[in-house]
Structure formats: structure tokens, C-alpha cells
Amino acid sequence: MRLFLLIGLLLLFQGISLGQEKLKVAVAGLTHGHVGWVLDAHRKGDLEILGIAEANRELAERLCNNYGISTDLIYPNLELLLEKIQPEAITAFGNTFDHLAVVQKAAPKGVHVMVEKPLAVSLEHGLEMQSLAKSHGIHLLTNYETSWYPTNHFAKELTQKGEIGDIRKVVVRDGHRGPKKIGVGKEFLDWLTDPELNGGGALMDFGCYGANLMTWLTEGERPRSVTALTQQLQPENNRNVDDEATILVQYPDKLLIIEASWNWPMGRKDMEIYGLIGAIYADNRNDLRVRIAEGYDGYSEEKMNLPELESPYRDPFELLKSVVREEIILPKFDLYSLENNMLVMEILQAAKESATTGKTIFLEK
Known part of the structure; x- marks a missing residue:
């Protein structure tokens, strides 16, 4: 009996440890056609989505249902999301113009950001994003399929x-x-x-x-x-x-x-x-x-x-986790x-x- 109890505790602690290894992220926006990448990564267990900021509730519920994600994670905007939870990183899957706003909200809270390509809609936006990332000491990555x-x-x-x-x-x-x-x-x-x-x-x-x-x-x-x-x-x-x-x-x-x-x-x-x-x-x-x-x-x-x-170069979320956890330096x-x-x-x-x-x-x- 004690042996079974010990095995059970070991498995429990192992499960907790494995769970802690997942990168805890929030998703800012769902209108990008590549958003399935991050939702699928959550479903497969590569990362844990703590919250999703999306103003279009119908879109958010539809995608969450498609990927088996709880609709309780949906927030109407990123400000409210960041008031309620503290992710390690934010992955931006909205329009490119909003990349700046994501960094403006995330950087002061020390939350790292990965955006879908390109970095910004303009050099002006990019310069402000760079300044915020450097002044608050966050990683700001840009993801390309290639x-x-x-x-x-x-x-x-x-x-x-x-x-x-x-x-x-x-x-x-x-x-x-x-x-x-x-x-x-x-x-x-x-x-x-x-x-x-x-x-x-x-x-x-x-x-x-x-x-x-x-x-x-x-x-x-x-x-x-x-x-x-x-x-x-x-x-x-x-x-x-x-x-x-x-x-x-x-x-x-x-x-x-x-x-x-x-x-x-x-x-x-x-x-x-x-x-x-x-x-x-x-x-x-x-x-x-x-x-x-x-x-x-x-x-x-x-x-x-x-x-x-x-690994971790085969997948953007594996790489993001390795950078955020300082397992690698780009x-x-x-x-x-x-x-x-x-x-x-x-x-x-x-x-x-x-x-x-x-x-x-x-x-x-």
C-alpha cells in the first residue's frame, strides 16, 4: 500500500513539475490567420494560455470551441486581462497596427512579447516598440514561418x-x-x-x-x-x-x-x-x-x-519559452x-x- 502511495505521489509531483515547465502566455487578438498555431500549441500542451484578449466575442468563442479551450479565458481587452493575470509572455495575433499597443501595455508590467511578422506597420511604430522593450527589459520577438x-x-x-x-x-x-x-x-x-x-x-x-x-x-x-x-x-x-x-x-x-x-x-x-x-x-x-x-x-x-x-528552433513557442526562461540567448x-x-x-x-x-x-x- 505504501509503495502504491509513494508511486502516486511521485507521479503527482512529476505532473506538477511538468505543468510548471509550460510557458504561461496570454494571446492578444485572434484575427490573424496564423492564430491556430498558438491555440493548437495550447491544446497539445506545449504552453498554457492563461487568457485571451479579443473584442470580437463571437470570434473568440468560436475559436475556443474549435480548439477545446475554455471560454472563461476570454477578456474583452488586454488592459483587463493584465489586471487579472500575469503571463510570462504575450503572443500577438491581431492586426499589425495593434502591435505597438500590445507592447505599450505589456512592457511596463515586465511581460515579454512575440508578434507575428512584420514587427510593426511603420518604422515610427517600430522605434517606439524598441524603446519600450529596452527601457523595461523585455524580450520583443518577431515570428516568421520561414x-x-x-x-x-x-x-x-x-x-x-x-x-x-x-x-x-x-x-x-x-x-x-x-x-x-x-x-x-x-x-x-x-x-x-x-x-x-x-x-x-x-x-x-x-x-x-x-x-x-x-x-x-x-x-x-x-x-x-x-x-x-x-x-x-x-x-x-x-x-x-x-x-x-x-x-x-x-x-x-x-x-x-x-x-x-x-x-x-x-x-x-x-x-x-x-x-x-x-x-x-x-x-x-x-x-x-x-x-x-x-x-x-x-x-x-x-x-x-x-x-x-x-528543439527549440523547430517551433516558435518552444523558442519563445527558451528565450523567456533564459535557456538560450539569441x-x-x-x-x-x-x-x-x-x-x-x-x-x-x-x-x-x-x-x-x-x-x-x-x-x-
Whole structure:
């Protein structure tokens, strides 16, 4: 009898210990189409959601019911939520304009924040968010789907080893057929196509990926200039914003070409890196090709299918937990880092100005 009691107590304490290891988070907003990531993480037990701040009660109840989350966790706004509970971190899944407000409310309480890409709707918002994060000593991370792609990480490793020679050109293509065509939810569509709430259209939605990846690949190298062209090819669907953006980001010895579009025939998130002796093609999350030049137009090619990254780099919430608990320290200009994403905001701001004025915008050194 005593043995069974001892085993039971051990299991109980083990359960308590495991429960304490979960990251305790609050969710600010539910209108982002990626919100299923955090709700599913709660369902799987990767983290514990203490509260959800969402003004649209119908939306909040519907999503909570879909994911088996108690509707008792719903609060009408973030202020009330933070009066009642003290999460370790907040994950923001509302519109991009509201990212600043989330940080304004969370930072003074010492609550860390992770937002969905991009960091902000403008450089002005980004600068205020950076100031709040630094003055209150919180982590402010930005989550991109491509941050946990094994192909991108292996591509960087290959470039660092000099496998393709010095980088001369990087081409990053991201996007899909357009929010309305792929059938995103009404709540997501309403703000994605709002120039104030999204900061723009395809330029902001998908242009940020290339800027983020290049800043990481070059370990924070500042570009010299940004030149951008935007178009509206689906005026019936994207009346108030651009849906096609081509951005040229010039560095002293290399060029970044960002092709951000809501007009691709299929969804894509891929990157090409061209060096002096070869090229790397990160075709998607797992498929990567390396070509080494042979003669004038020949090449040898190696294809590979890469396994997922090791924990905590395979999942944004595992990484958030590790950063908050100080189990890891992000390298400077890491994909999630504030330094990286502030430079992303400079590039995006310059791209919007260039597209509006028709001029090349030179960045300050």
C-alpha cells in the first residue's frame, strides 16, 4: 500500500513539475490567420494560455470551441486581462497596427512579447516598440514561418563555409494568389487589405520575409539603398493596397531582390543564393539544391530533403519559452531578434517611400 502511495505521489509531483515547465502566455487578438498555431500549441500542451484578449466575442468563442479551450479565458481587452493575470509572455495575433499597443501595455508590467511578422506597420511604430522593450527589459520577438525552415538554416551554414563562394545576389520570393482568392477568414481579410492596419499590402505582408532573411544571412549588414515598384493587379480584391511588390536592396558588394506578391499561381516561400562559384536553392521548407558551376553553363547538382530542426528552433513557442526562461540567448541579428527586425522596418519603410515617389531611397549609415 505504501509503495502504491509513494508511486502516486511521485507521479503527482512529476505532473506538477511538468505543468510548471509550460510557458504561461496570454494571446492578444485572434484575427490573424496564423492564430491556430498558438491555440493548437495550447491544446497539445506545449504552453498554457492563461487568457485571451479579443473584442470580437463571437470570434473568440468560436475559436475556443474549435480548439477545446475554455471560454472563461476570454477578456474583452488586454488592459483587463493584465489586471487579472500575469503571463510570462504575450503572443500577438491581431492586426499589425495593434502591435505597438500590445507592447505599450505589456512592457511596463515586465511581460515579454512575440508578434507575428512584420514587427510593426511603420518604422515610427517600430522605434517606439524598441524603446519600450529596452527601457523595461523585455524580450520583443518577431515570428516568421520561414524562421524554422531547415533549408534556410542549412543554406546559411553552406554560405558561411564558403561552399558557393562570396554571395553576390539573393532572390527571395514569397506570397500566394491573394488573401481573398485563397479564402482567408473575413476578420483577417478586413485588416490585411487595410493600409492603416497592415501598413500596406503585399509589400508589407510578404516583403518582410526577404529583408529578414538577408539581414540574418549578412549578420546585420546595412544596405546602401532601396528601390521599389508596387502594382495593383487585382483592384477588385485589393482596392486600397498594393498586391505586387518588387524591392531591390543594394549592398556594397551584393544585391537582394524581393518579389512579394498576391498574384502567384501557387503559394511559395523560397530563396535563391548566388555566389561566385555556385548557387543554393531553398525551394521550400525541406527541399534544397546546391549547384556548383562547371565550365560556361554547366553545373553539378546535389539535391537533399532536410529533417526538421532540433528543439527549440523547430517551433516558435518552444523558442519563445527558451528565450523567456533564459535557456538560450539569441545571437545578434537572429531571425526573431529585435535588431534584425528594426533593420527590416527600415528597409520596408524605404521601400514604401520609393514606391510612392519613384525614387531610390538611400539609407543612413
